Amino acid sequence: MDMQESAEKKERGGDSGNGRGMGSVLLGYLKSARVGVSIRGLRKSFGANHVLKGIDLEVSPGETVVILGKSGTGKSVLLRHIIGLEKPDAGMILIGGEDINDPDFKKGHVVSMVFQSSALFNSLTVEENVGLYLKEHKVFDDGKIRNLVSSALEIVGLEGKESIMPSMLSGGMKRRVATARALVMNPDLILFDEPTSGLDPMMTRTVGDLICDLKDKIEITQIVVTHDIDLAFYVADRLAILSEGRIIEYGTPEDIRCCKDYAVQEFITPQFEQPRR
Amino acid sequence: MNGVMSFFKVTGGLVSLLMETLYWCKAALKNTDKISDQLLVIGYQTLPVGALIALFSGGVLALQAGPTLARLGIEENVGGLVGLSLVKELGPVMASILIAGRVGSAMTAELASMSVYEEIDALKTMDINPVRYLVMPRFIATVLALPVLVIYMDVIGWFGGAVVSAINPEVQLSFSVYYRNLADLVDFTAFCNGLIKAGIFGVIISIVCCYVGLKTKGGPREIGTAVTKAVVLSFVLVLVFDYYVTRILLFFGLD
Numbered sequence: 001m002d003m004q005e006s007a008e009k010k011e012r013g014g015d016s017g018n019g020r021g022m023g024s025v026l027l028g029y030l031k032s033a034r035v036g037v038s039i040r041g042l043r044k045s046f047g048a049n050h051v052l053k054g055i056d057l058e059v060s061p062g063e064t065v066v067i068l069g070k071s072g073t074g075k076s077v078l079l080r081h082i083i084g085l086e087k088p089d090a091g092m093i094l095i096g097g098e099d100i101n102d103p104d105f106k107k108g109h110v111v112s113m114v115f116q117s118s119a120l121f122n123s124l125t126v127e128e129n130v131g132l133y134l135k136e137h138k139v140f141d142d143g144k145i146r147n148l149v150s151s152a153l154e155i156v157g158l159e160g161k162e163s164i165m166p167s168m169l170s171g172g173m174k175r176r177v178a179t180a181r182a183l184v185m186n187p188d189l190i191l192f193d194e195p196t197s198g199l200d201p202m203m204t205r206t207v208g209d210l211i212c213d214l215k216d217k218i219e220i221t222q223i224v225v226t227h228d229i230d231l232a233f234y235v236a237d238r239l240a241i242l243s244e245g246r247i248i249e250y251g252t253p254e255d256i257r258c259c260k261d262y263a264v265q266e267f268i269t270p271q272f273e274q275p276r277r
Numbered sequence: 278m279n280g281v282m283s284f285f286k287v288t289g290g291l292v293s294l295l296m297e298t299l300y301w302c303k304a305a306l307k308n309t310d311k312i313s314d315q316l317l318v319i320g321y322q323t324l325p326v327g328a329l330i331a332l333f334s335g336g337v338l339a340l341q342a343g344p345t346l347a348r349l350g351i352e353e354n355v356g357g358l359v360g361l362s363l364v365k366e367l368g369p370v371m372a373s374i375l376i377a378g379r380v381g382s383a384m385t386a387e388l389a390s391m392s393v394y395e396e397i398d399a400l401k402t403m404d405i406n407p408v409r410y411l412v413m414p415r416f417i418a419t420v421l422a423l424p425v426l427v428i429y430m431d432v433i434g435w436f437g438g439a440v441v442s443a444i445n446p447e448v449q450l451s452f453s454v455y456y457r458n459l460a461d462l463v464d465f466t467a468f469c470n471g472l473i474k475a476g477i478f479g480v481i482i483s484i485v486c487c488y489v490g491l492k493t494k495g496g497p498r499e500i501g502t503a504v505t506k507a508v509v510l511s512f513v514l515v516l517v518f519d520y521y522v523t524r525i526l527l528f529f530g531l532d
Protein backbone atom coordinates (compact mmCIF):
# COMPACT_ATOMS: atom_id res chain seq x y z
CA MET A 1 0.00 0.00 0.00
CA ASP A 2 2.92 2.37 -0.33
CA MET A 3 1.36 3.73 -3.52
CA GLN A 4 -1.59 4.92 -1.44
CA GLU A 5 0.58 6.53 1.22
CA SER A 6 2.74 8.40 -1.19
CA ALA A 7 -0.31 9.49 -3.12
CA GLU A 8 -1.94 10.85 0.02
CA LYS A 9 1.21 12.67 1.00
CA LYS A 10 1.32 14.22 -2.41
CA GLU A 11 -2.29 15.19 -2.17
CA ARG A 12 -1.86 17.12 1.06
CA GLY A 13 1.16 19.01 -0.12
CA GLY A 14 0.08 19.09 -3.71
CA ASP A 15 -1.68 22.41 -4.10
CA SER A 16 0.39 23.32 -7.11
CA GLY A 17 -2.54 22.53 -9.41
CA ASN A 18 -2.10 22.92 -13.10
CA GLY A 19 -2.17 26.68 -13.31
CA ARG A 20 -5.90 26.80 -14.00
CA GLY A 21 -6.80 25.73 -10.50
CA MET A 22 -8.43 22.58 -11.81
CA GLY A 23 -7.81 18.95 -11.13
CA SER A 24 -5.19 19.59 -8.49
CA VAL A 25 -6.27 16.47 -6.63
CA LEU A 26 -5.36 14.35 -9.62
CA LEU A 27 -2.15 16.12 -10.54
CA GLY A 28 -1.11 15.83 -6.90
CA TYR A 29 -1.76 12.11 -6.99
CA LEU A 30 0.07 11.40 -10.22
CA LYS A 31 3.65 10.45 -9.91
CA SER A 32 5.86 9.14 -12.60
CA ALA A 33 8.58 6.55 -12.34
CA ARG A 34 10.29 8.19 -15.34
CA VAL A 35 10.79 5.27 -17.65
CA GLY A 36 12.43 5.22 -21.03
CA VAL A 37 11.19 3.18 -23.96
CA SER A 38 13.37 1.43 -26.46
CA ILE A 39 12.03 -0.35 -29.48
CA ARG A 40 14.43 -2.54 -31.39
CA GLY A 41 13.94 -4.04 -34.82
CA LEU A 42 10.17 -4.29 -34.50
CA ARG A 43 8.52 -6.10 -37.40
CA LYS A 44 4.89 -7.02 -37.94
CA SER A 45 2.93 -8.35 -40.89
CA PHE A 46 -0.72 -9.14 -41.23
CA GLY A 47 -0.66 -11.87 -43.87
CA ALA A 48 0.97 -10.33 -46.94
CA ASN A 49 0.60 -6.82 -45.55
CA HIS A 50 3.98 -5.86 -44.08
CA VAL A 51 3.02 -3.05 -41.77
CA LEU A 52 6.10 -2.51 -39.59
CA LYS A 53 9.38 -3.24 -41.35
CA GLY A 54 11.93 -2.83 -38.60
CA ILE A 55 11.20 0.04 -36.23
CA ASP A 56 13.94 1.34 -33.96
CA LEU A 57 13.01 4.09 -31.54
CA GLU A 58 14.54 5.35 -28.31
CA VAL A 59 12.45 7.49 -25.97
CA SER A 60 14.28 8.95 -22.99
CA PRO A 61 12.68 8.98 -19.54
CA GLY A 62 10.27 11.89 -19.14
CA GLU A 63 10.34 12.72 -22.81
CA THR A 64 7.35 13.42 -25.03
CA VAL A 65 7.71 11.95 -28.50
CA VAL A 66 5.26 12.60 -31.30
CA ILE A 67 4.87 10.10 -34.13
CA LEU A 68 3.72 11.52 -37.42
CA GLY A 69 2.80 9.55 -40.48
CA LYS A 70 0.25 9.13 -43.23
CA SER A 71 -2.97 7.32 -42.56
CA GLY A 72 -2.52 3.55 -42.68
CA THR A 73 1.24 3.52 -42.11
CA GLY A 74 0.91 1.52 -38.90
CA LYS A 75 0.96 4.15 -36.16
CA SER A 76 -1.86 2.51 -34.25
CA VAL A 77 -0.28 -0.89 -34.78
CA LEU A 78 2.97 0.43 -33.30
CA LEU A 79 1.18 1.76 -30.21
CA ARG A 80 -0.68 -1.54 -29.81
CA HIS A 81 2.68 -3.30 -29.73
CA ILE A 82 4.05 -0.93 -27.11
CA ILE A 83 1.10 -1.61 -24.81
CA GLY A 84 1.29 -5.34 -25.46
CA LEU A 85 -1.93 -5.89 -27.40
CA GLU A 86 -0.08 -7.24 -30.45
CA LYS A 87 2.80 -9.67 -30.50
CA PRO A 88 5.62 -8.67 -32.85
CA ASP A 89 6.93 -11.04 -35.54
CA ALA A 90 10.43 -9.94 -34.61
CA GLY A 91 12.11 -7.38 -32.41
CA MET A 92 11.59 -6.34 -28.82
CA ILE A 93 10.27 -3.51 -26.73
CA LEU A 94 11.84 -2.46 -23.45
CA ILE A 95 10.10 -0.12 -21.05
CA GLY A 96 12.15 1.06 -18.11
CA GLY A 97 14.77 -1.45 -19.23
CA GLU A 98 12.39 -4.40 -18.89
CA ASP A 99 11.00 -6.49 -21.70
CA ILE A 100 7.25 -5.95 -21.86
CA ASN A 101 6.70 -9.68 -22.32
CA ASP A 102 8.41 -10.38 -19.03
CA PRO A 103 5.81 -11.89 -16.67
CA ASP A 104 6.86 -9.47 -13.92
CA PHE A 105 6.64 -6.41 -16.14
CA LYS A 106 3.05 -5.56 -15.17
CA LYS A 107 3.89 -5.61 -11.47
CA GLY A 108 6.40 -2.81 -11.81
CA HIS A 109 5.02 -0.64 -14.59
CA VAL A 110 1.73 0.85 -15.63
CA VAL A 111 1.27 1.85 -19.25
CA SER A 112 -1.99 3.41 -20.33
CA MET A 113 -3.39 4.30 -23.69
CA VAL A 114 -6.01 6.62 -25.12
CA PHE A 115 -7.44 4.66 -28.03
CA GLN A 116 -8.16 6.24 -31.38
CA SER A 117 -11.73 4.98 -31.05
CA SER A 118 -11.84 6.02 -27.34
CA ALA A 119 -13.00 2.46 -26.51
CA LEU A 120 -15.20 3.53 -23.60
CA PHE A 121 -17.22 0.80 -21.89
CA ASN A 122 -20.69 1.40 -23.25
CA SER A 123 -22.53 -0.22 -20.38
CA LEU A 124 -20.83 1.92 -17.72
CA THR A 125 -21.35 5.58 -16.86
CA VAL A 126 -18.60 8.13 -17.41
CA GLU A 127 -17.67 7.95 -13.74
CA GLU A 128 -17.54 4.14 -13.74
CA ASN A 129 -15.46 4.20 -16.91
CA VAL A 130 -12.87 6.50 -15.43
CA GLY A 131 -12.86 4.78 -12.04
CA LEU A 132 -12.87 1.18 -13.27
CA TYR A 133 -9.13 0.60 -13.01
CA LEU A 134 -8.95 1.93 -9.45
CA LYS A 135 -12.04 -0.03 -8.42
CA GLU A 136 -10.98 -3.34 -9.96
CA HIS A 137 -7.49 -3.13 -8.53
CA LYS A 138 -8.81 -1.98 -5.15
CA VAL A 139 -6.28 0.83 -5.04
CA PHE A 140 -8.44 3.17 -2.94
CA ASP A 141 -11.79 3.25 -1.15
CA ASP A 142 -14.88 4.49 -2.97
CA GLY A 143 -14.77 8.05 -1.62
CA LYS A 144 -11.22 8.60 -2.72
CA ILE A 145 -11.90 7.09 -6.14
CA ARG A 146 -14.83 9.47 -6.53
CA ASN A 147 -12.54 12.42 -5.76
CA LEU A 148 -9.88 11.36 -8.19
CA VAL A 149 -12.42 10.67 -10.92
CA SER A 150 -14.08 14.04 -10.61
CA SER A 151 -10.70 15.71 -10.53
CA ALA A 152 -9.68 13.87 -13.70
CA LEU A 153 -12.92 14.90 -15.39
CA GLU A 154 -12.26 18.50 -14.37
CA ILE A 155 -8.86 18.38 -16.02
CA VAL A 156 -10.37 17.33 -19.33
CA GLY A 157 -13.17 19.86 -19.01
CA LEU A 158 -16.01 17.47 -18.30
CA GLU A 159 -16.86 18.25 -14.68
CA GLY A 160 -20.38 17.29 -13.68
CA LYS A 161 -20.77 14.68 -16.45
CA GLU A 162 -20.21 11.75 -14.08
CA SER A 163 -23.53 10.00 -14.46
CA ILE A 164 -23.87 10.25 -18.24
CA MET A 165 -23.65 7.14 -20.43
CA PRO A 166 -20.99 7.15 -23.17
CA SER A 167 -23.60 6.83 -25.92
CA MET A 168 -24.85 10.32 -25.01
CA LEU A 169 -21.44 11.93 -25.57
CA SER A 170 -20.00 13.48 -28.72
CA GLY A 171 -16.87 11.98 -30.23
CA GLY A 172 -14.68 14.69 -28.76
CA MET A 173 -16.17 14.24 -25.30
CA LYS A 174 -15.59 10.51 -25.50
CA ARG A 175 -11.96 11.14 -26.33
CA ARG A 176 -11.63 13.34 -23.26
CA VAL A 177 -13.25 10.74 -21.01
CA ALA A 178 -10.79 8.21 -22.42
CA THR A 179 -7.96 10.61 -21.58
CA ALA A 180 -9.22 10.96 -18.00
CA ARG A 181 -9.48 7.19 -17.78
CA ALA A 182 -5.88 6.78 -18.89
CA LEU A 183 -4.68 9.42 -16.42
CA VAL A 184 -6.19 7.96 -13.25
CA MET A 185 -4.18 4.80 -13.82
CA ASN A 186 -1.17 6.81 -12.70
CA PRO A 187 0.90 5.54 -15.62
CA ASP A 188 4.66 5.64 -16.06
CA LEU A 189 4.11 5.82 -19.79
CA ILE A 190 1.05 7.12 -21.56
CA LEU A 191 0.21 6.55 -25.22
CA PHE A 192 -2.13 8.88 -27.09
CA ASP A 193 -3.57 7.68 -30.40
CA GLU A 194 -4.85 10.83 -32.10
CA PRO A 195 -5.94 12.55 -28.88
CA THR A 196 -7.35 15.59 -30.68
CA SER A 197 -9.09 14.21 -33.74
CA GLY A 198 -12.68 15.32 -33.55
CA LEU A 199 -11.97 18.15 -31.10
CA ASP A 200 -12.57 21.82 -31.80
CA PRO A 201 -9.51 24.14 -31.89
CA MET A 202 -10.06 25.33 -28.29
CA MET A 203 -10.30 21.82 -26.93
CA THR A 204 -7.30 20.80 -29.02
CA ARG A 205 -5.37 23.54 -27.25
CA THR A 206 -6.59 22.28 -23.87
CA VAL A 207 -5.39 18.77 -24.68
CA GLY A 208 -2.09 20.22 -25.90
CA ASP A 209 -1.72 22.07 -22.60
CA LEU A 210 -2.61 18.93 -20.69
CA ILE A 211 0.12 16.98 -22.47
CA CYS A 212 2.58 19.79 -21.70
CA ASP A 213 1.46 19.83 -18.05
CA LEU A 214 2.02 16.10 -17.78
CA LYS A 215 5.42 16.57 -19.32
CA ASP A 216 6.53 19.57 -17.25
CA LYS A 217 4.94 18.90 -13.87
CA ILE A 218 4.77 15.11 -13.62
CA GLU A 219 7.44 14.23 -16.16
CA ILE A 220 5.46 11.29 -17.50
CA THR A 221 6.97 9.71 -20.59
CA GLN A 222 4.49 10.16 -23.43
CA ILE A 223 4.16 8.91 -26.97
CA VAL A 224 1.63 10.83 -29.03
CA VAL A 225 0.36 9.87 -32.45
CA THR A 226 -1.32 12.73 -34.23
CA HIS A 227 -2.12 14.24 -37.61
CA ASP A 228 -2.25 17.72 -36.12
CA ILE A 229 1.06 19.34 -37.10
CA ASP A 230 0.54 22.37 -34.85
CA LEU A 231 -0.12 20.16 -31.85
CA ALA A 232 2.85 17.98 -32.76
CA PHE A 233 5.31 20.90 -32.72
CA TYR A 234 3.64 22.37 -29.61
CA VAL A 235 4.07 19.32 -27.39
CA ALA A 236 6.98 17.36 -28.83
CA ASP A 237 10.46 17.07 -27.38
CA ARG A 238 11.25 14.90 -30.36
CA LEU A 239 9.34 13.92 -33.47
CA ALA A 240 9.46 10.69 -35.41
CA ILE A 241 8.22 10.43 -38.97
CA LEU A 242 6.86 7.02 -39.87
CA SER A 243 6.65 6.12 -43.53
CA GLU A 244 6.33 2.80 -45.32
CA GLY A 245 6.82 0.85 -42.11
CA ARG A 246 10.05 2.58 -41.12
CA ILE A 247 11.05 5.64 -39.13
CA ILE A 248 12.56 7.86 -41.80
CA GLU A 249 13.45 10.78 -39.54
CA TYR A 250 13.74 11.23 -35.78
CA GLY A 251 14.82 14.44 -34.08
CA THR A 252 13.91 17.63 -32.28
CA PRO A 253 11.32 19.94 -33.80
CA GLU A 254 14.19 22.08 -35.14
CA ASP A 255 15.84 19.07 -36.82
CA ILE A 256 12.58 18.11 -38.45
CA ARG A 257 11.86 21.64 -39.68
CA CYS A 258 15.31 21.84 -41.24
CA CYS A 259 15.21 18.34 -42.68
CA LYS A 260 15.65 18.38 -46.45
CA ASP A 261 13.94 15.04 -47.04
CA TYR A 262 11.07 15.53 -49.46
CA ALA A 263 8.77 13.05 -47.70
CA VAL A 264 9.30 14.85 -44.39
CA GLN A 265 8.72 18.32 -45.82
CA GLU A 266 5.64 17.15 -47.66
CA PHE A 267 4.23 15.95 -44.40
CA ILE A 268 4.96 18.93 -42.16
CA THR A 269 4.24 21.78 -44.58
CA PRO A 270 0.64 22.90 -44.10
CA GLN A 271 -1.28 21.16 -46.87
CA PHE A 272 -3.06 24.25 -48.15
CA GLU A 273 0.23 26.09 -48.57
CA GLN A 274 1.50 23.41 -50.95
CA PRO A 275 0.86 23.71 -54.69
CA ARG A 276 -2.42 22.24 -55.86
CA ARG A 277 -2.10 18.65 -57.04
CA MET B 278 -9.60 -29.53 -44.74
CA ASN B 279 -10.36 -26.00 -43.69
CA GLY B 280 -13.50 -27.21 -41.99
CA VAL B 281 -11.60 -29.83 -40.03
CA MET B 282 -9.03 -27.24 -38.95
CA SER B 283 -11.65 -24.81 -37.76
CA PHE B 284 -13.51 -27.59 -35.98
CA PHE B 285 -10.43 -28.36 -33.91
CA LYS B 286 -9.70 -24.69 -33.43
CA VAL B 287 -13.18 -23.96 -32.09
CA THR B 288 -13.23 -27.08 -29.92
CA GLY B 289 -9.83 -26.20 -28.48
CA GLY B 290 -10.89 -22.61 -27.96
CA LEU B 291 -14.07 -23.65 -26.16
CA VAL B 292 -12.25 -26.06 -23.88
CA SER B 293 -9.54 -23.59 -22.99
CA LEU B 294 -12.07 -20.82 -22.33
CA LEU B 295 -13.95 -23.27 -20.08
CA MET B 296 -10.75 -24.07 -18.17
CA GLU B 297 -9.85 -20.43 -17.76
CA THR B 298 -13.36 -19.61 -16.61
CA LEU B 299 -13.31 -22.43 -14.07
CA TYR B 300 -9.98 -21.10 -12.81
CA TRP B 301 -11.42 -17.61 -12.35
CA CYS B 302 -14.41 -18.99 -10.45
CA LYS B 303 -12.15 -18.63 -7.43
CA ALA B 304 -12.88 -14.90 -7.66
CA ALA B 305 -16.65 -15.51 -7.62
CA LEU B 306 -17.22 -14.38 -4.05
CA LYS B 307 -15.60 -11.03 -4.74
CA ASN B 308 -17.82 -10.51 -7.76
CA THR B 309 -21.22 -11.37 -6.33
CA ASP B 310 -22.55 -7.99 -7.50
CA LYS B 311 -21.75 -8.76 -11.14
CA ILE B 312 -23.17 -12.29 -10.83
CA SER B 313 -26.40 -11.07 -9.27
CA ASP B 314 -26.74 -8.43 -12.00
CA GLN B 315 -26.55 -11.20 -14.56
CA LEU B 316 -29.01 -13.37 -12.62
CA LEU B 317 -31.45 -10.49 -12.54
CA VAL B 318 -31.20 -10.01 -16.29
CA ILE B 319 -31.65 -13.73 -16.92
CA GLY B 320 -34.68 -13.93 -14.64
CA TYR B 321 -36.27 -10.85 -16.10
CA GLN B 322 -35.81 -12.07 -19.65
CA THR B 323 -36.83 -15.70 -19.25
CA LEU B 324 -39.42 -16.11 -16.48
CA PRO B 325 -42.47 -14.69 -18.30
CA VAL B 326 -41.79 -16.42 -21.63
CA GLY B 327 -40.68 -19.56 -19.81
CA ALA B 328 -44.05 -19.80 -18.04
CA LEU B 329 -45.92 -19.47 -21.30
CA ILE B 330 -43.85 -22.09 -23.12
CA ALA B 331 -44.01 -24.53 -20.21
CA LEU B 332 -47.77 -24.16 -19.75
CA PHE B 333 -48.47 -24.97 -23.37
CA SER B 334 -45.90 -27.75 -23.65
CA GLY B 335 -47.38 -29.51 -20.63
CA GLY B 336 -50.79 -28.94 -22.16
CA VAL B 337 -49.92 -30.38 -25.54
CA LEU B 338 -48.31 -33.46 -23.97
CA ALA B 339 -51.53 -34.15 -22.09
CA LEU B 340 -53.56 -33.42 -25.19
CA GLN B 341 -51.62 -35.94 -27.29
CA ALA B 342 -51.25 -38.70 -24.73
CA GLY B 343 -54.54 -38.37 -22.80
CA PRO B 344 -57.05 -39.81 -25.32
CA THR B 345 -54.71 -42.68 -26.28
CA LEU B 346 -54.21 -43.67 -22.66
CA ALA B 347 -57.94 -43.25 -22.03
CA ARG B 348 -58.75 -45.65 -24.85
CA LEU B 349 -56.44 -48.18 -23.19
CA GLY B 350 -58.17 -47.44 -19.89
CA ILE B 351 -55.05 -46.17 -18.16
CA GLU B 352 -55.73 -42.44 -18.35
CA GLU B 353 -54.60 -41.86 -14.78
CA ASN B 354 -51.04 -42.30 -16.09
CA VAL B 355 -51.19 -38.96 -17.91
CA GLY B 356 -49.82 -37.34 -14.76
CA GLY B 357 -46.74 -39.53 -14.69
CA LEU B 358 -46.18 -39.26 -18.43
CA VAL B 359 -46.36 -35.47 -18.50
CA GLY B 360 -44.36 -35.24 -15.28
CA LEU B 361 -41.52 -37.48 -16.40
CA SER B 362 -41.27 -36.12 -19.94
CA LEU B 363 -40.96 -32.62 -18.59
CA VAL B 364 -38.55 -33.39 -15.79
CA LYS B 365 -36.16 -35.56 -17.77
CA GLU B 366 -36.22 -34.17 -21.29
CA LEU B 367 -38.48 -31.34 -22.24
CA GLY B 368 -37.81 -29.12 -19.24
CA PRO B 369 -34.02 -28.98 -19.59
CA VAL B 370 -34.09 -28.76 -23.38
CA MET B 371 -36.81 -26.11 -23.54
CA ALA B 372 -35.17 -24.04 -20.84
CA SER B 373 -31.82 -24.28 -22.62
CA ILE B 374 -33.27 -23.19 -25.92
CA LEU B 375 -34.98 -20.31 -24.19
CA ILE B 376 -31.79 -19.25 -22.41
CA ALA B 377 -29.65 -19.62 -25.54
CA GLY B 378 -32.12 -17.61 -27.59
CA ARG B 379 -32.79 -14.84 -25.14
CA VAL B 380 -29.77 -14.63 -22.85
CA GLY B 381 -26.96 -16.27 -24.82
CA SER B 382 -27.67 -14.19 -27.91
CA ALA B 383 -27.51 -11.02 -25.84
CA MET B 384 -24.23 -12.14 -24.27
CA THR B 385 -22.69 -12.76 -27.68
CA ALA B 386 -23.93 -9.44 -29.01
CA GLU B 387 -22.56 -7.55 -26.03
CA LEU B 388 -19.15 -9.24 -26.01
CA ALA B 389 -18.86 -9.08 -29.80
CA SER B 390 -19.51 -5.37 -29.81
CA MET B 391 -16.99 -4.95 -26.99
CA SER B 392 -14.41 -6.81 -29.09
CA VAL B 393 -15.15 -4.91 -32.26
CA TYR B 394 -15.06 -1.50 -30.56
CA GLU B 395 -11.75 -2.21 -28.74
CA GLU B 396 -13.39 -2.29 -25.30
CA ILE B 397 -11.83 -5.70 -24.63
CA ASP B 398 -8.44 -4.28 -25.60
CA ALA B 399 -9.03 -1.37 -23.24
CA LEU B 400 -9.80 -3.84 -20.44
CA LYS B 401 -6.55 -5.66 -21.15
CA THR B 402 -4.55 -2.44 -21.03
CA MET B 403 -6.06 -1.83 -17.60
CA ASP B 404 -4.78 -5.23 -16.56
CA ILE B 405 -8.34 -6.47 -16.06
CA ASN B 406 -8.71 -10.04 -17.27
CA PRO B 407 -11.71 -10.20 -19.65
CA VAL B 408 -12.45 -13.79 -18.64
CA ARG B 409 -12.63 -12.88 -14.98
CA TYR B 410 -14.46 -9.60 -15.52
CA LEU B 411 -16.89 -10.61 -18.27
CA VAL B 412 -17.11 -14.37 -18.77
CA MET B 413 -16.99 -15.71 -15.22
CA PRO B 414 -20.05 -13.80 -13.91
CA ARG B 415 -22.08 -14.78 -16.99
CA PHE B 416 -20.97 -18.39 -16.69
CA ILE B 417 -21.85 -18.71 -13.01
CA ALA B 418 -25.16 -16.90 -13.43
CA THR B 419 -26.19 -19.13 -16.35
CA VAL B 420 -25.16 -22.35 -14.63
CA LEU B 421 -27.10 -21.36 -11.50
CA ALA B 422 -30.12 -19.99 -13.33
CA LEU B 423 -30.75 -22.80 -15.77
CA PRO B 424 -31.61 -25.52 -13.19
CA VAL B 425 -33.86 -23.06 -11.36
CA LEU B 426 -35.58 -22.18 -14.62
CA VAL B 427 -36.03 -25.90 -15.29
CA ILE B 428 -37.76 -26.48 -11.94
CA TYR B 429 -39.96 -23.45 -12.55
CA MET B 430 -40.91 -24.64 -16.03
CA ASP B 431 -41.46 -28.23 -14.83
CA VAL B 432 -43.95 -27.10 -12.21
CA ILE B 433 -45.83 -24.85 -14.61
CA GLY B 434 -45.80 -27.54 -17.31
CA TRP B 435 -47.29 -30.08 -14.89
CA PHE B 436 -50.05 -27.63 -14.18
CA GLY B 437 -50.67 -27.15 -17.91
CA GLY B 438 -50.99 -30.89 -18.30
CA ALA B 439 -53.35 -31.10 -15.34
CA VAL B 440 -55.64 -28.43 -16.73
CA VAL B 441 -55.81 -30.01 -20.18
CA SER B 442 -56.44 -33.48 -18.72
CA ALA B 443 -59.23 -32.08 -16.58
CA ILE B 444 -61.06 -30.19 -19.32
CA ASN B 445 -60.52 -32.68 -22.15
CA PRO B 446 -63.89 -34.51 -22.37
CA GLU B 447 -62.16 -37.70 -23.57
CA VAL B 448 -59.98 -37.85 -20.45
CA GLN B 449 -61.64 -35.88 -17.63
CA LEU B 450 -58.97 -36.59 -15.08
CA SER B 451 -59.29 -34.87 -11.71
CA PHE B 452 -56.37 -32.84 -10.41
CA SER B 453 -55.90 -35.16 -7.44
CA VAL B 454 -55.61 -38.31 -9.56
CA TYR B 455 -53.28 -36.54 -11.98
CA TYR B 456 -50.96 -35.23 -9.29
CA ARG B 457 -51.00 -38.49 -7.26
CA ASN B 458 -49.80 -40.45 -10.31
CA LEU B 459 -47.24 -37.74 -11.06
CA ALA B 460 -45.89 -37.90 -7.53
CA ASP B 461 -45.68 -41.70 -7.73
CA LEU B 462 -43.65 -41.71 -10.93
CA VAL B 463 -41.47 -38.60 -10.69
CA ASP B 464 -38.94 -39.52 -8.06
CA PHE B 465 -35.86 -37.77 -6.77
CA THR B 466 -33.46 -39.43 -9.26
CA ALA B 467 -35.57 -38.31 -12.20
CA PHE B 468 -35.49 -34.82 -10.82
CA CYS B 469 -31.71 -34.89 -10.38
CA ASN B 470 -31.36 -36.26 -13.89
CA GLY B 471 -33.03 -33.13 -15.26
CA LEU B 472 -31.06 -30.77 -13.06
CA ILE B 473 -27.70 -32.31 -13.98
CA LYS B 474 -28.58 -31.89 -17.63
CA ALA B 475 -29.60 -28.30 -17.01
CA GLY B 476 -26.30 -27.52 -15.33
CA ILE B 477 -24.32 -29.03 -18.21
CA PHE B 478 -26.39 -27.15 -20.78
CA GLY B 479 -25.76 -23.96 -18.81
CA VAL B 480 -22.01 -24.55 -19.12
CA ILE B 481 -22.33 -25.17 -22.86
CA ILE B 482 -24.48 -22.13 -23.61
CA SER B 483 -22.50 -19.60 -21.59
CA ILE B 484 -19.11 -20.77 -22.84
CA VAL B 485 -20.19 -21.00 -26.48
CA CYS B 486 -21.86 -17.60 -26.45
CA CYS B 487 -19.00 -15.87 -24.66
CA TYR B 488 -16.39 -17.56 -26.85
CA VAL B 489 -18.03 -16.54 -30.10
CA GLY B 490 -18.51 -13.00 -28.79
CA LEU B 491 -14.91 -12.59 -27.67
CA LYS B 492 -13.53 -13.94 -30.96
CA THR B 493 -15.52 -11.52 -33.12
CA LYS B 494 -13.50 -9.20 -35.33
CA GLY B 495 -14.58 -6.66 -37.89
CA GLY B 496 -17.61 -4.41 -37.67
CA PRO B 497 -21.36 -4.27 -37.02
CA ARG B 498 -22.08 -6.89 -39.68
CA GLU B 499 -19.86 -9.40 -37.92
CA ILE B 500 -21.69 -8.79 -34.64
CA GLY B 501 -24.93 -9.96 -36.26
CA THR B 502 -23.27 -13.01 -37.78
CA ALA B 503 -21.66 -13.85 -34.43
CA VAL B 504 -25.03 -13.88 -32.66
CA THR B 505 -26.58 -16.27 -35.19
CA LYS B 506 -23.53 -18.50 -35.05
CA ALA B 507 -23.50 -18.63 -31.25
CA VAL B 508 -27.19 -19.47 -30.95
CA VAL B 509 -27.09 -22.18 -33.61
CA LEU B 510 -23.94 -23.72 -32.15
CA SER B 511 -25.53 -23.67 -28.68
CA PHE B 512 -28.68 -25.45 -29.94
CA VAL B 513 -26.68 -28.10 -31.76
CA LEU B 514 -24.35 -28.78 -28.86
CA VAL B 515 -27.19 -28.87 -26.33
CA LEU B 516 -29.08 -31.48 -28.37
CA VAL B 517 -26.00 -33.58 -29.09
CA PHE B 518 -24.87 -33.49 -25.48
CA ASP B 519 -28.42 -34.27 -24.38
CA TYR B 520 -28.08 -37.66 -26.01
CA TYR B 521 -24.68 -38.46 -24.53
CA VAL B 522 -25.50 -37.14 -21.07
CA THR B 523 -28.65 -39.26 -21.09
CA ARG B 524 -26.59 -42.32 -21.99
CA ILE B 525 -24.11 -41.62 -19.24
CA LEU B 526 -26.86 -41.04 -16.68
CA LEU B 527 -28.53 -44.30 -17.75
CA PHE B 528 -25.21 -46.07 -17.34
CA PHE B 529 -24.98 -44.84 -13.77
CA GLY B 530 -28.57 -45.88 -13.13
CA LEU B 531 -29.78 -42.30 -12.78
CA ASP B 532 -32.96 -42.68 -14.78
Ligand SMILES: Nc1ncnc2c1ncn2[C@@H]1O[C@H](COP(=O)(O)OP(=O)(O)OP(=O)(O)O)[C@@H](O)[C@H]1O
Nearest residue numbers: 046049051069070071072073074075076077078116
Ligand atom coordinates in the same frame (compact mmCIF):
# COMPACT_ATOMS: atom_id res chain seq x y z
N1 LIG C 1 -5.65 -6.61 -36.72
C1 LIG C 1 -5.27 -6.35 -37.99
N2 LIG C 1 -5.38 -7.31 -38.93
C2 LIG C 1 -5.00 -7.07 -40.20
N3 LIG C 1 -4.51 -5.90 -40.65
C3 LIG C 1 -4.39 -4.91 -39.76
C4 LIG C 1 -4.76 -5.08 -38.38
N4 LIG C 1 -4.53 -3.91 -37.74
C5 LIG C 1 -4.04 -3.07 -38.66
N5 LIG C 1 -3.94 -3.65 -39.86
C6 LIG C 1 -3.41 -3.02 -41.08
O1 LIG C 1 -2.23 -2.34 -40.72
C7 LIG C 1 -2.13 -1.14 -41.44
C8 LIG C 1 -1.85 0.02 -40.50
O2 LIG C 1 -2.98 0.25 -39.69
P1 LIG C 1 -3.00 1.35 -38.57
O3 LIG C 1 -4.34 1.29 -37.93
O4 LIG C 1 -1.85 1.18 -37.67
O5 LIG C 1 -2.84 2.71 -39.37
P2 LIG C 1 -2.64 4.16 -38.76
O6 LIG C 1 -1.27 4.60 -39.12
O7 LIG C 1 -3.00 4.18 -37.33
O8 LIG C 1 -3.69 4.99 -39.62
P3 LIG C 1 -4.66 6.16 -39.15
O9 LIG C 1 -3.85 7.38 -39.11
O10 LIG C 1 -5.70 6.20 -40.21
O11 LIG C 1 -5.21 5.78 -37.81
C9 LIG C 1 -3.40 -0.99 -42.24
O12 LIG C 1 -3.09 -1.34 -43.57
C10 LIG C 1 -4.33 -1.99 -41.64
O13 LIG C 1 -5.14 -2.53 -42.64
Ligand SMILES: [Mg+2]
Nearest residue numbers: 075076116193
Ligand atom coordinates in the same frame (compact mmCIF):
# COMPACT_ATOMS: atom_id res chain seq x y z
MG1 LIG D 1 -4.50 4.87 -36.21
